[in-house]
Amino acid sequence: MTQSKEHGSYVSGGGDYERKTRYIPTRITKDGGDGYAVEPGRYRLAVSRACPWAHRTILTRKLLGLEDVLSMAVAGPVHDADSWTFDLDPGGVDPVLGIPRLKDAYDKRPDGYPESGITVPAVVDTATGMVVTNDFEQIVKDMVTQWTEFQREDAPDLWPTELRDEIEEVSHRNYTEVNNGVYRCGFAGSQEAYDAAYDRLFARLDWLEEHLSTRRYLVGERLTLADVRLWPTLVRFDAAYHGHFKCNRSKLTEMPVLWAYARDLWQTWDFGSTVNFEHIKAHYYATHLDINPTGIVPKGPETSGWEVPAGREALS
Numbered sequence: 089m090t091q092s093k094e095h096g097s098y099v100s101g102g103g104d105y106e107r108k109t110r111y112i113p114t115r116i117t118k119d120g121g122d123g124y125a126v127e128p129g130r131y132r133l134a135v136s137r138a139c140p141w142a143h144r145t146i147l148t149r150k151l152l153g154l155e156d157v158l159s160m161a162v163a164g165p166v167h168d169a170d171s172w173t174f175d176l177d178p179g180g181v182d183p184v185l186g187i188p189r190l191k192d193a194y195d196k197r198p199d200g201y202p203e204s205g206i207t208v209p210a211v212v213d214t215a216t217g218m219v220v221t222n223d224f225e226q227i228v229k230d231m232v233t234q235w236t237e238f239q240r241e242d243a244p245d246l247w248p249t250e251l252r253d254e255i256e257e258v259s260h261r262n263y264t265e266v267n268n269g270v271y272r273c274g275f276a277g278s279q280e281a282y283d284a285a286y287d288r289l290f291a292r293l294d295w296l297e298e299h300l301s302t303r304r305y306l307v308g309e310r311l312t313l314a315d316v317r318l319w320p321t322l323v324r325f326d327a328a329y330h331g332h333f334k335c336n337r338s339k340l341t342e343m344p345v346l347w348a349y350a351r352d353l354w355q356t357w358d359f360g361s362t363v364n365f366e367h368i369k370a371h372y373y374a375t376h377l378d379i380n381p382t383g384i385v386p387k388g389p390e391t392s393g394w395e396v397p398a399g400r401e402a403l404s
């Protein structure tokens with residue numbers, strides 16, 4: 089087994105990419121059962137604009153209107169072997185946490201952290217400077233169910249009780265075949281593993297193309313966490329996965345239903361203002377030097393069609 093550049097992920101003897109998915113399981117809840125109660129201003133969400141897992145938390149925070157109660161630390165797009173860093177901030181230090189590297193907040197944990205390493209998203213307790221959780225899936229679910237008191241009045245219900253089973257089913261398959269499927273293509277260690285990952289990815293994208301041809305959203309007739317979880321992979325597809333991860337049967341722009349679906353969410357729900365294509369490209373092409381040894385970041389593709397609608401503030 090060899091370890092890839094992504095922390096805690098391995099290429100097995102057969103060449104398959106296997107993602108380590110052990111997280112810090114602590115939760116931030118209404119009753120503070122794990123020692124961390126929901127509290128405005130207390131926590132800081134550490135993200136990278138490049139990372140699709142972090143993007144899901146950024147979108148959920150924005151849709152629910154939690155920006156004022158849960159602040160955000162944005163790391164630079166290219167991390168070193170050790171950690172994401174706050175190199176975009178003045179002096180290279182996050183202004184609230186006062187640290188240059190996200191690792192500093194992970195290292196504050198007395199019991200350490202899982203071998204999957206220093207990942208984003210991570211929620212940091214500003215009182216102690218310590219990472220509370222890095223479980224992206226639980227973070228978004230808790231934003232929906234635990235932060236209710238602080239959500240904006242017209243916040244959409246992204247995880248309706250009656251649709252949860254279907255959301256889980258669709259999202260799980262999207263995760264294994266698409267969200268993680270692109271990584272399984274990109275980090276495959278053998279031709280066979282790559283071929284199999286590629287076939288699985290495009291089989292699922294074809295299924296989605298068909299599925300969305302008769303409905304606007306993935307589950308039910310409303311925006312849900314299923315859409316929030318798929319979309320960050322779609323928006324990165326042509327800029328990163330098509331080239332860098334060799335997912336090149338078709339571009340997103342060549343899958344008409346998915347392309348329309350992606351642009352609908354970009355505009356209708358203003359997902360577009362959370363996207364930074366420069367960070368996305370810089371991260372993938374310049375961080376994974378094992379699969380792109382020159383670190384050269386491509387100039388393309390053109391991102392016309394993805395414009396932020398006039399009058400909307402970018403990067404909220």
Ligand SMILES: N[C@@H](CCC(=O)N[C@@H](CS)C(=O)NCC(=O)O)C(=O)O
Pocket residue numbers: 093094095096107108109138139140141142167204205206207208209224
């Ligand atoms: N590991 C999580 C998602 C978080 C994650 O992998 N984030 C990446 C960025 S997209 C990261 O922080 N990588 C840091 C590293 O591998 O060193 C998962 O498997 O669902």
